[in-house]
Amino acid sequence: xxxxxxxxxxxxxxxxxxxxxxxxxxxxxxxxxxxxxxxxxxxxxxxxxxxxxxxxxxxxxxxxxxxxxxxxxxxxxxxxxxxxxxxxxxxxxxxxxxxxxxxxxxxxxxxxxxxxxxxxxxxxxxxxxxxxxxxxxxxxxxxxxxxxxxxxxxxxxxxxxxxxxxxxxxxxxxxxxxxxxxxxxxxxxxxxxxxxxxxxxxxxxxxxxxxxxxxxxxxxxxxxxxxxxxxxxxxxxxxxxxxxxxxxxxxxxxxxxxxxxxxxxxxxxxxxxxxxxxxxxxxxxxxxxxxxxxxxxxxxxxxxxxxxxxxxxxxxxxxxxxxxxxxxxxxx
Amino acid sequence: xxxxxxxxxxxxxxxxxxxxxxxxxxxxxxxxxxxxxxxxxxxxxxxxxxxxxxxxxxxxxxxxxxxxxxxxxxxx
Numbered sequence: 001x002x003x004x005x006x007x008x009x010x011x012x013x014x015x016x017x018x019x020x021x022x023x024x025x026x027x028x029x030x031x032x033x034x035x036x037x038x039x040x041x042x043x044x045x046x047x048x049x050x051x052x053x054x055x056x057x058x059x060x061x062x063x064x065x066x067x068x069x070x071x072x073x074x075x076x077x078x079x080x081x082x083x084x085x086x087x088x089x090x091x092x093x094x095x096x097x098x099x100x101x102x103x104x105x106x107x108x109x110x111x112x113x114x115x116x117x118x119x120x121x122x123x124x125x126x127x128x129x130x131x132x133x134x135x136x137x138x139x140x141x142x143x144x145x146x147x148x149x150x151x152x153x154x155x156x157x158x159x160x161x162x163x164x165x166x167x168x169x170x171x172x173x174x175x176x177x178x179x180x181x182x183x184x185x186x187x188x189x190x191x192x193x194x195x196x197x198x199x200x201x202x203x204x205x206x207x208x209x210x211x212x213x214x215x216x217x218x219x220x221x222x223x224x225x226x227x228x229x230x231x232x233x234x235x236x237x238x239x240x241x242x243x244x245x246x247x248x249x250x251x252x253x254x255x256x257x258x259x260x261x262x263x264x265x266x267x268x269x270x271x272x273x274x275x276x277x278x279x280x281x282x283x284x285x286x287x288x289x290x291x292x293x294x295x296x297x298x299x300x301x302x303x304x305x306x307x308x309x310x311x312x313x314x315x316x317x318x319x320x321x322x323x324x325x326x327x328x329x330x331x332x
Numbered sequence: 333x334x335x336x337x338x339x340x341x342x343x344x345x346x347x348x349x350x351x352x353x354x355x356x357x358x359x360x361x362x363x364x365x366x367x368x369x370x371x372x373x374x375x376x377x378x379x380x381x382x383x384x385x386x387x388x389x390x391x392x393x394x395x396x397x398x399x400x401x402x403x404x405x406x407x408x
Contacts (some may be wrong), residue, residue, distance in 0.1 A: 028339070107386060185368075211361065211366075224388055225371065225372060226368065226391055226392075227388040227389075229372045230388060233375065233376075269376045273380075
């Protein structure tokens with residue numbers, strides 16, 4: 001069996017408040033939008049601070065805080081990011097060296113967004129249960145703000161940068177139960193940064209503005225909000241039901257639901273659609289925003305601190321790809 | 333399904349635009365308050381009230397509220 005042993009997170013020091021966004025976009029109702037999406041402030045990485053830097057800080061926090069977790073015992077590193085330092089080498093290799101981890105360990109990145117943490121737990125569980133590793137360091141680190149056009153007020157309101165570190169081992173406080181995973185690449189175009197990799201290696205340097213004054217450019221993150229909403233509306237309730245079925249448990253026997261913190265509006269809609277009571281549904285994005293693959297581990301960390309992480313906990317991540325996943329944790 | 337009720341449900345997604353502005357012929361994307369977030373509210377409302385899943389394309393290809401209503405009827 002595989003367990004989560006510890007979780008920590010790191011937020012970059014720069015905080016962007018709603019007031020700051022109001023000053024930048026005076027023509028726009030930032031306050032109204034921000035209250036609908038449930039974000040009061042978000043942290044943004046400095047221009048010289050990358051996802052790898054932040055992942056290292058999150059991991060260091062984990063080792064500093066716990067005497068029972070030694071760097072020397074880590075025998076696998078997996079890093080989830082869509083903001084790597086380089087096209088190659090793999091950021092996880094850089095992390096191994098900068099954290100001073102052993103060299104006889106495995107390390108790789110995987111490129112997923114909002115579903116990434118659930119996938120990371122699935123990989124880590126596979127490594128532990130398969131006897132390939134005994135102490136997996138799962139890192140998530142994302143700087144979506146670096147993918148955003150400066151005039152993209154909507155996404156700048158929603159997204160925050162962050163990194164998290166989780167230890168998965170054969171003992172810990174949360175047993176990782178069964179998974180449901182899904183993929184539908186027909187949605188690729190609806191959440192995309194087009195240029196900069198091999199399909200479109202050169203930056204287009206072109207920007208057009210839509211009817212709401214939002215910039216569209218192949219060089220920055222494009223999100224078709226309505227299509228993404230439609231996708232989650234169709235898929236998340238299904239994933240939740242399948243995850244319950246897979247774990248052979250009734251909806252009422254789940255003590256806490258922790259979804260990817262996409263935005264408050266969408267979360268409330270999903271909660272109502274699934275008929276989940278408010279006190280069993282964790283929402284905590286006011287101070288961090290949508291932190292992509294970091295949102296679930298940050299939520300787990302905060303829920304643990306608030307004493308509400310107990311019993312059966314259902315996680316669900318969904319987004320860019322499209323990619324989605326669900327898993328149940330059982331808290332000891 | 334009734335068109336006037338649909339127009340009313342549509343209007344309820346707006347905070348600052350007076351309900352009297354909304355008619356079946358209203359070109360909703362021309363309203364000042366129209367935004368991508370209101371598009372999400374419309375998708376949510378149609379799911380809750382009519383049990384129909386609208387795509388972003390359904391909203392984009394409709395010009396008036398009545399056209400969107402007809403799309404919802406067709407998908408029902």
